[in-house]
Amino acid sequence: MSHDMGPCNETLREFERLIAEGRSNPWTGPLRTGVDLGTANIVLAVVDREDRPVAGATYPSTVVRDGVVVDYMGAVRAVTRLKAQLEDQLGTGLDAAGCAIPPGIVSGSVKAIGNVVEAAGFRLTSTVDEPTAAARVLDIRDGAVVDVGGGTTGISILRDGRVVCVDDEPTGGTHMTLVLAGFHGCSIQEAEEMKRDPAQEHSVFPVIKPVVEKMAAIVKRCLDRCPADTVYVVGGACCFTEFETVFQKYLEIPVVKPAAPLLVTPLGIAMNCTE
DSSP, rough: OOOOOOHHHHHHHHHHHHHHTTTTOOOSOOOEEEEEEEESEEEEEEETTTOEEEEEEEEESSSEEEEESOOOOHHHHHHHHHHHHHHHHHOOOEEEEEEEETTTHHHHHHHHHHHHHHHTTOEEEEEEEEEHHHHHHOOOOOOOEEOSSSSEEEEEEEEETTTEEEEEEEEEEEHHHHHHHHHOOOOHHHHHHHHGGGGGGHHHHHHHHHHHHHHHHHHHHHHHHOSSSSSSESSGGOOOOHHHHHHHHHHOOOOOOOOSGGGHHHHHHHHHHHH
């Protein structure tokens, strides 16, 4: 069964505020950083020894596609810039960092993601799969974690804290943008801006709803093989208010979406980072 998301949502909203306001929380002990190289955004999350969010920064990015680094130097520059920004804000250096990989990714891509983090000046101390990172923040041991990214929908089924089944299919936020651009006859950039504008959600969502239903179908296929009683959705592409309603109707089991779903995985990467 789904559990009380109150404490988790409180932490996520606090982290969201820190990023929006460009400020940091007081901390004790060593700081750990999570580096999330997403298809649409690069997010850095900093936590203290108690796993409390201390600071964060985000940058819109196109350097990674479906977990594969397609612009290595661009990725290094972006992470280096965010690291410097946070160090300036905190008045201290950031050393240990962790990164994450989508489910079912090939080992060469795993190495490339780690290389970006090290080239930006971090000491890479952990690599975790994205849904496991998300589960740490959500504080769950059982259920399906669905990470709806820019390029893919990644699913991990957890039982007793262990990942027992993973799947990753190429349908994500980018596909929503393509559908919008086709529907309105506009550029990809214009469609992306439309999709990200909360004021336009009432006209955007009916157009991209078939993409959300396709994502639900991908999750259903995975659940048919490996059942779970609750689905937790995270990632930037699930930020629409009606997203979980569509999923729940299709899957016929509870679907839980935490506050600030885009920030769940980066925060979990930082929490999983070892000193």
